[in-house]
Amino acid sequence: MTGDRRLKLGGFAVVLVIALALPFLFGAYQVGQFTLVLCYAIAVLGLNLLVGYGGLISLGHGAFFALGAYTSAILIDKADVAPLATVPVAAAVCFAAGLLLGLPALRIRGLYLALVTLAVAIAVPQLIKRFDALTGGTQGLNVPRPTTPSWVPLADDQFLYFLTLAFAIVMFVLAANLVRGRIGRALAAMRESEAAAKATGVNLARLKTGAFAVSALYAGVGGSLYVFSIGFVAPESFTLTISFAFLAAVVVGGLGTIGGAIFGALFIEFVPVYASDVNEALAGVIYGAVLIAFMFALRDGVMGLLRQIAQALTTKEGRDERETAVRLAGGDRRRGAAPSGGMRA
Amino acid sequence: MERLIQTLVDGVATGSLYGALALAVVLIFRTSGIVNFAQGEMAMFSTFAAWGLLEAGLPVGLAILATLGLSLLGGMVIERVLMRPFEGGDHLTLAIVTLGLFILVNSGAGWIWGFENRSFPSIFPDDTIGVGGVDVPLESVGIVVLLLAVVGVLYLFFQRTKLGLALRAVSVNPESSRLSGISVGRTLMVGWGIAALVGALAGALIAPRLFLDVNFMGGVLIYSFAAATLGGFDSPLGAIVGGWIIGVTEDLATTYVDFIGSDLKILVPLVIILVVLLVRPAGLFGTREVTRV
Numbered sequence: 081m082t083g084d085r086r087l088k089l090g091g092f093a094v095v096l097v098i099a100l101a102l103p104f105l106f107g108a109y110q111v112g113q114f115t116l117v118l119c120y121a122i123a124v125l126g127l128n129l130l131v132g133y134g135g136l137i138s139l140g141h142g143a144f145f146a147l148g149a150y151t152s153a154i155l156i157d158k159a160d161v162a163p164l165a166t167v168p169v170a171a172a173v174c175f176a177a178g179l180l181l182g183l184p185a186l187r188i189r190g191l192y193l194a195l196v197t198l199a200v201a202i203a204v205p206q207l208i209k210r211f212d213a214l215t216g217g218t219q220g221l222n223v224p225r226p227t228t229p230s231w232v233p234l235a236d237d238q239f240l241y242f243l244t245l246a247f248a249i250v251m252f253v254l255a256a257n258l259v260r261g262r263i264g265r266a267l268a269a270m271r272e273s274e275a276a277a278k279a280t281g282v283n284l285a286r287l288k289t290g291a292f293a294v295s296a297l298y299a300g301v302g303g304s305l306y307v308f309s310i311g312f313v314a315p316e317s318f319t320l321t322i323s324f325a326f327l328a329a330v331v332v333g334g335l336g337t338i339g340g341a342i343f344g345a346l347f348i349e350f351v352p353v354y355a356s357d358v359n360e361a362l363a364g365v366i367y368g369a370v371l372i373a374f375m376f377a378l379r380d381g382v383m384g385l386l387r388q389i390a391q392a393l394t395t396k397e398g399r400d401e402r403e404t405a406v407r408l409a410g411g412d413r414r415r416g417a418a419p420s421g422g423m424r425a
Numbered sequence: 426m427e428r429l430i431q432t433l434v435d436g437v438a439t440g441s442l443y444g445a446l447a448l449a450v451v452l453i454f455r456t457s458g459i460v461n462f463a464q465g466e467m468a469m470f471s472t473f474a475a476w477g478l479l480e481a482g483l484p485v486g487l488a489i490l491a492t493l494g495l496s497l498l499g500g501m502v503i504e505r506v507l508m509r510p511f512e513g514g515d516h517l518t519l520a521i522v523t524l525g526l527f528i529l530v531n532s533g534a535g536w537i538w539g540f541e542n543r544s545f546p547s548i549f550p551d552d553t554i555g556v557g558g559v560d561v562p563l564e565s566v567g568i569v570v571l572l573l574a575v576v577g578v579l580y581l582f583f584q585r586t587k588l589g590l591a592l593r594a595v596s597v598n599p600e601s602s603r604l605s606g607i608s609v610g611r612t613l614m615v616g617w618g619i620a621a622l623v624g625a626l627a628g629a630l631i632a633p634r635l636f637l638d639v640n641f642m643g644g645v646l647i648y649s650f651a652a653a654t655l656g657g658f659d660s661p662l663g664a665i666v667g668g669w670i671i672g673v674t675e676d677l678a679t680t681y682v683d684f685i686g687s688d689l690k691i692l693v694p695l696v697i698i699l700v701v702l703l704v705r706p707a708g709l710f711g712t713r714e715v716t717r718v
Contacts, residue, residue: 137520139462184702191460192702194520195654198462199647199695210688320643324528331521360540364532371525375518376510 087390091339099245103238111237112309113349118244119306121345122251124329125338126298131327132336133259134291135271140197142323143204144174144296146313148303150208150215153223153313158214163226167247167304174300178293193292201323205315220314223307244305251301256338258294267291299326321364325352328367331374334381343382430559432676438565439634440672441572445627446642446649447656447664448576449620455596455659456616459508459519463526464624465646467503469639470530471496471625472632473538476545485546489629493622500621504614512610513599535639545632568630575623576665592616596659644691648675651694654701657711666709671697 103111127141151173152166161169181196208215215221228239258264266287269277278284307313325348332347333340348367355362374381446465453461461467471492478488503526511522549567553560583589594602595612603609628642635641649664652671656663675693707713 131517135515135517137517139524184699191516191520192654192698194460194462195650196695196698196702199650199691199698202643202647203691203695206688206691324524327521327524328528335517359536361532361535364528365536368525368527368529368532371528372507372522375522375525 087387087394091386091390095339095342096249103234103241108235108237111241113353115237115241115244115309116306117342117345117349118241118248119302119309120326120329120348121302121341122248122305123299123302124326124333124344124348125252125255125341126295126302127326128330128333128335128337128341128344129255129259129267129298130291130295131330132334132340133264133267133271134288135267136288136292137191137194137327138197138292138295139194139320139323139327140199140201140204141295141299141326142318142320143197143200144177144299145303145306145322145326146204146208146318147177148174148300149307149313149318150221150303151300152304152307153221154214156223156307157221163224163308164243167301170300170304171297174303175293175297178296179289181296182289182292197323198320201320204318208315208318215315216313218315220312223311223313225308225311240309244309247301247305251298252338252341255298259338263287263290324367328371331371332381334383335379337381337383340381340383427559428680430557431561432680433673434559434561434565436673436676437669438562438568438672439676440652440669441568441665442627442631442634442668443645443648443652443671444665444668445572445575445630446624446645447652447668448579448661449624449627450649450653451656451658451661451664452616452620452623454653455661456592457508457512457596457613459523460658461526461620462520462523462646463530464620465642465649466527466530466534467496467500467621468624468628469642470534471499471621472545472628472637472642473534473639475625475629476543476632476637477538479546485548489548489626492629493625496621496625497618499618501614501618503621504617505610508613508617509610512613531639538639540639542636542638545629545637547633548629564633571626571630572665575626576661579619579623579661588612588615647691647694648672651697653708654698655708657708659712660708660710663708663710 102114106114123141123145126144127138130136130138148170151170152163155161155166155169156163181200182193184196209217212218225236225240226243228234228236232239234242259267266277266282269280269282270284270287274284310317329341329344329348331344333342333344351366352363355366378384380387446468449468450461450464453459453464474495475488475492478491479485483491507522507526508519511518547564549564552563554563554566555561583593591602591607591612592615594605594607595609595616599609602612627645631645632641648671649668652667653664654667655670656665656667671694674697675690678693679690701708
């Protein structure tokens with residue numbers, strides 16, 4: 081595992097250096113886009129905990145993203161709460177909502193979670209419009225963004241970016257720890273075989289509901305930070321499209337990976353921007369095609385691809401460390417065989 | 426009283442349409458264990474194809490008939506090309522693939538036909554018949570009768586034909602079916618074709634009551650899922666009865682509960698799904714799932 085672990089830490093360091101350098105290399109507009117990427121990445125990571133690690137599917141993470149966003153927006157707009165203080169509130173509200181919705185939906189089969197969350201995702205814009213006294217209805221709410229403290233030598237867009245980055249790093253580290261420990265192993269066991277997991281003492285109902293609630297919490301934090309960077313919420317931002325985009329991001333990044341969320345978030349932020357130049361419908365066509373094509377040929381997503389490349393490189397360089405090379409190649413074979421074997425089973 | 430009867434009749438007619446799409450969902454679920462999230466969008470695509478034929482000058486009945494044939498073929502092609510490589514795969518993979526199909530079909534239709542609202546003519550005359558002092562729209566009666574006819578034909582098909590028997594066999598046990606000489610893949614292909622056809626019929630009957638646009642089946646799909654959940658996901662009869670209950674509940678709720686109105690009626694199927702899952706997870710007519718370890 082030491083070789084694998086070294087790869088992961090190396091990858092983390094590279095991403096961190098790039099992330100720290102970005103706001104000094106691009107203009108204000110692009111920095112704003114990267115801030116959004118970070119918000120999406122947190123939500124996508126949460127969805128991946130559920131889908132990739134737990135094997136459960138949610139089509140309604142846009143709804144939790146919206147719930148987090150509106151919790152922050154309403155608290156800031158109606159109650160004059162300091163922006164940063166609304167993030168934990170949004171997280172708690174989404175966690176509770178996840179528990180409530182997960183209890184009935186997860187009792188039977190994971191599949192029903194998909195149905196219930198799809199219904200919720202479709203209902204969200206309607207609900208927002210119905211309670212317009214609170215949410216501002218179709219008009220939406222304008223929310224003041226967090227102000228840059230005077231002692232910080234950064235432009236507003238750079239400050240917002242680093243603020244979001246700080247949250248993102250905390251959420252990513254927490255998730256990485258979560259999946260490495262007892263809970264991560266329980267999730268993996270459940271994904272592979274519910275019966276076997278149950279037999280080894282995993283409390284399925286509690287694990288599923290907990291995983292769903294935590295994953296909703298992540299989406300809520302992402303949504304809350306999204307309000308800071310956009311400064312505006314409206315029902316049109318939270319249609320079914322965003323829930324589908326999150327799922328596409330999970331698949332593109334790689335099911336059951338931590339770092340994949342970043343690539344997925346980059347994908348869903350930048351693909352629609354360029355695709356809309358060609359045709360309004362192109363982004364959707366790409367999302368749909370990508371979901372099917374990745375399931376067909378690239379189940380482990382971008383992360384899987386990167387892992388393969390990194391392993392090929394390290395085996396070539398570390399030829400003297402024969403042991404490591406052999407172990408990595410063995411690990412590679414196992415990884416390659418698992419999906420196709422699972423598909424035929 | 427008159428208002429109540431009219432609401433009930435309307436509810437049953439709307440519910441028949443939810444039931445029709447639910448039937449399509451159940452047909453695929455029974456034979457292949459897949460919940461086809463794209464069922465509604467496939468129906469939407471078919472309805473747009475019918476609209477295209479109308480624009481080309483075909484009379485409405487003929488346009489719909491031609492579309493039903495095309496949908497049968499289309500459903501078979503989708504099974505063969507997209508679903509076959511994943512046959513017997515895990516739930517997550519299958520769900521993601523049908524979701525991909527959902528988005529692909531939705532955006533593809535938007536690309537081809539645009540995102541505007543269009544109106545779609547009804548095949549039934551715009552007239553009412555008086556039953557006991559209540560004016561019942563002929564369209565509502567027509568929809569219910571047509572749906573019952575479809576169910577009757579499907580029943581005969583499943584019970585009295587060799588292909589229907591093969592479909593039932595595959596739904597019970599694909600392995601044994603294959604051993605007794607049934608081509609499972611080809612049978613599933615037929616199942617998808619029939620489901621697409623039933624869905625297309627539902628789409629063509631729903632479109633006149635709403636506007637035809639690329640998202641018009643999104644809401645309907647949720648009602649159909651509620652109908653299928655209520656009726657039991659593996660029961661065709663349950664899909665129809667579930668559809669009726671959902672349709673009537675929806676119409677009663679929007680007419681008599683002010684809080685719900687027309688804005689929040691999307692909550693009706695959601696609440697019904699949640700209540701069914703809490704109280705009777707197998708639905709009214711479904712079989713309880715038993716897992717062999």
